[in-house]
Amino acid sequence: MTLRAGVAGQPISHSLSPLLHGLWIEAAGLDARYEAFGPADEAGFADLISSGRGGSLRGLNVTAPFKEQALALADDVSPTARACGSANLLVFQRGRLSADSTDGRGLMLALSEQAPTFDPAGAPVVVLGAGGAARAAVVALKAAGAEVAVLNRTRVRAETLASELGSLVAGPEALQNAALIVNALSVRPEIDIAALRGDAVLMDMTYRPLITPFLAAGRARGLATVDGLAMLIGQARPSFEVLFGRAPPPVDVRAAALARLGEAG
The missing domain is CATH 3.40.50.720 (NAD(P)-binding Rossmann-like Domain)
Incomplete structure (x- = not known):
């Protein structure tokens, strides 16, 4: 069964997270997908969370403007996420939702x-x-x-x-x-x-x-x-490990991200 995860935010088309996680998934040979979700509003985000609770998703990274709502909807919250007042990583397990923050x-x-x-x-x-x-x-x-x-x-x-x-x-x-x-x-x-x-x-x-x-x-x-790209990749690494159960493979995702951004390293 294909393992599904993704990133949720609005707007979301600019997100580099699907690129980063997609490269790691491919290199690891996983039967998995990492998708971008763009709920229009808080109600749409709540619907996405309900779907995840039902078993459709392993987990989500969360970006603006839903990080605070992600924390509020969680059943279990890490001390780090509670201190930050927001969550950027959600994991679904048997209908329960756990929240963490990997930004730090x-x-x-x-x-x-x-x-x-x-x-x-x-x-x-x-x-x-x-x-x-x-x-x-x-x-x-x-x-x-x-x-x-x-x-x-x-x-x-x-x-x-x-x-x-x-x-x-x-x-x-x-x-x-x-x-x-x-x-x-x-x-x-x-x-x-x-x-x-x-x-x-x-x-x-x-x-x-x-x-x-x-x-x-x-x-x-x-x-x-x-730079902020180093931080983005840094927060994605522990997220990938939690979502897919293994450390990211040694792939030069920064080079791919720079190419997508149209910038030189």
């Missing part, structure tokens, strides 16, 4: 791959933003031992996040001492790159474009940078 693991894998000299233990880190992506970053980096502060244009949102997750609230001056700055905003942050530490690492959680203006400015100054 993706972030840490991306850092280890593209900034291998960065040691999070005790490192001052600033996360830009206070939404779901920022929460995932804070949870993962705090678990790795970093001293995490949140910087957001609306300070009250940063204070709420910091209070809930046990992090700090940063002012702009904190950027000058940060060993790592993670952009979890959907827009380019307004930062004086010249004022940063010479060994600072810059990470952007988006991958369209691959080298965002934030990362480009960091590279121009000679700083280490980490």
Whole structure:
């Protein structure tokens, strides 16, 4: 029987997840399919979950705007997903739904791959933003031992996040001492790159474009940078293992993703 899984979001046509998982499925020789689902709204997503509970799906990755709803619909929630306030991985088993978040693991894998000299233990880190992506970053980096502060244009949102997750609230001056700055905003942050530490690492959680203006400015100054595609692939790896019961085969999925994006590596 063909094992079915997929990714759910709206819009979904831009998602690289079917490409990544499809390449791993093919290389592993699995009788499986990984599909893209684009529910129109929350009711449509709830219908998809009901179908999965009925046995039609092994599980789902979840992207915007359904991550919070995914958490709310689950019967069992991992501590990580609860702390993040959202889930990007759902698994169906005998009618029950389990929720987890692999975004933080993706972030840490991306850092280890593209900034291998960065040691999070005790490192001052600033996360830009206070939404779901920022929460995932804070949870993962705090678990790795970093001293995490949140910087957001609306300070009250940063204070709420910091209070809930046990992090700090940063002012702009904190950027000058940060060993790592993670952009979890959907827009380019307004930062004086010249004022940063010479060994600072810059990470952007988006991958369209691959080298965002934030990362480009960091590279121009000679700083280490980490792109959002590395994080996307990093979060997909543990998802694949859970959904299909084996580690991803050694396939260069990044090259395929770059080709799909029309960008050079």
